[in-house]
Amino acid sequence: MNDQPYTVGPFSGPRYSYNAKRCGAGETPCAICGKAITDIDKAQTVCVVDGGDSWGDVDSDPYDAGYMGLHFVGPELPSEASEALMVRVTNQAEIEELRDRGALFVLNHSGGKDSQTMTILVRKLVPDRQILVIHAVLEGVVWEGDIEQIEATTEGLPLILAHPVKTFFEMVERRQRWPSPQQRQCTSDLKRGPIEREIRRYLKQHPEYRGLVVNCMGMRAEESPGRAKLDTLKYSKRNSKAGREWYDWLPIHKLMTAEVFETIRAAGQTPHWVYAAGMTRLSCCFCIMASRGDLRCAAGLKQDLYRRYVETEKRIGHTVNMTGRGLEDVTGIPVDNGKAVTDGKEEKLEGT
Numbered sequence: 001m002n003d004q005p006y007t008v009g010p011f012s013g014p015r016y017s018y019n020a021k022r023c024g025a026g027e028t029p030c031a032i033c034g035k036a037i038t039d040i041d042k043a044q045t046v047c048v049v050d051g052g053d054s055w056g057d058v059d060s061d062p063y064d065a066g067y068m069g070l071h072f073v074g075p076e077l078p079s080e081a082s083e084a085l086m087v088r089v090t091n092q093a094e095i096e097e098l099r100d101r102g103a104l105f106v107l108n109h110s111g112g113k114d115s116q117t118m119t120i121l122v123r124k125l126v127p128d129r130q131i132l133v134i135h136a137v138l139e140g141v142v143w144e145g146d147i148e149q150i151e152a153t154t155e156g157l158p159l160i161l162a163h164p165v166k167t168f169f170e171m172v173e174r175r176q177r178w179p180s181p182q183q184r185q186c187t188s189d190l191k192r193g194p195i196e197r198e199i200r201r202y203l204k205q206h207p208e209y210r211g212l213v214v215n216c217m218g219m220r221a222e223e224s225p226g227r228a229k230l231d232t233l234k235y236s237k238r239n240s241k242a243g244r245e246w247y248d249w250l251p252i253h254k255l256m257t258a259e260v261f262e263t264i265r266a267a268g269q270t271p272h273w274v275y276a277a278g279m280t281r282l283s284c285c286f287c288i289m290a291s292r293g294d295l296r297c298a299a300g301l302k303q304d305l306y307r308r309y310v311e312t313e314k315r316i317g318h319t320v321n322m323t324g325r326g327l328e329d330v331t332g333i334p335v336d337n338g339k340a341v342t343d344g345k346e347e348k349l350e351g352t
């Protein structure tokens with residue numbers, strides 16, 4: 001691989017979206033010139049730490065992984081890219097032992113690229129009869145097509161939808177505060193709690209697993225320093241009760257972003273539509289930990305929801321962003337003019 005440093009423009013937002021839209025099926029835009037790469041195996045990959053956005057660098061925002069990772073460069077450049085994109089699932093020996101003991105493997109699936117890649121790789125190790133897919137339903141704050149994407153890419157596996165007892169906005173209104181990265185009630189109350197409840201229920205209904213469960217999640221070290229420190233396989237004392245033996249496993253913890261997309265491509269699948277629309281992550285549309293680039297992109301794609309977030313911020317006197325800057329300030333997009341200023345040009349936002 002060429003080790004010369006490159007100066008690379010932003011990957012997310014309107015420019016990425018514009019380049020991605022020009023690509024056909026199975027193509028991805030070159031990170032440098034934006035041209036469609038038709039043969040990804042012949043492309044090179046570059047490691048990018050900061051995609052050029054002055055707001056979202058690693059030091060100022062450790063949660064902004066949006067610009068970090070490997071990105072494809074090509075198509076003219078010769079490459080050993082496929083060698084660099086080796087599958088690197090964690091803890092394979094321990095997992096094979098748990099599989100052979102008959103454990104149930106539960107795939108926590110958001111509909112995003114990491115869950116999709118995790119599913120592809122876990123299915124290579126574990127037979128389908130030992131796999132269950134669970135999706136936490138966060139009504140009104142996530143992207144259209146999440147469940148359809150999961151159904152389309154997990155064919156043959158049972159799927160359970162875990163519904164929380166309250167919605168995201170009910171939680172915010174009740175507390176008159178947004179969740180924060182330190183106190184993520186959104187994750188604990190709306191995702192983890194309902195998913196664990198469904199796993200317990202499923203184990204009760206399926207005694208053949210004898211309470212042995214491996215809870216699989218798609219977190220990756222590359223995403224943030226906090227995630228990099230996570231144990232990739234951990235016995236859960238909290239959940240190992242009432243005859244259950246429960247492990248939490250992060251199968252794709254070592255994978256880089258380009259490896260994730262490559263795994264999906266190699267499996268003949270496509271990722272959720274939001275990536276081609278310019279988002280670097282599929283999460284809540286306006287995740288409390290989103291990068292500025294993703295927030296700007298989401299503001300264009302989900303104008304009504306963006307307006308709801310901004311109006312709620314003003315009414316409760318508390319901002320989504322922990323620095324105290326309102327969403328309009330962070331994105332530079334006021335809710336009432338329906339237009340965004342990007343790359344020095346005024347651009348009409350796309351509707352939902």
Ligand code: SF4
Pocket residue numbers: 179184186187190191283284286287288289
């Ligand atoms: S995606 Fe972000 S906002 Fe949504 S539940 Fe997770 S941390 Fe909270």
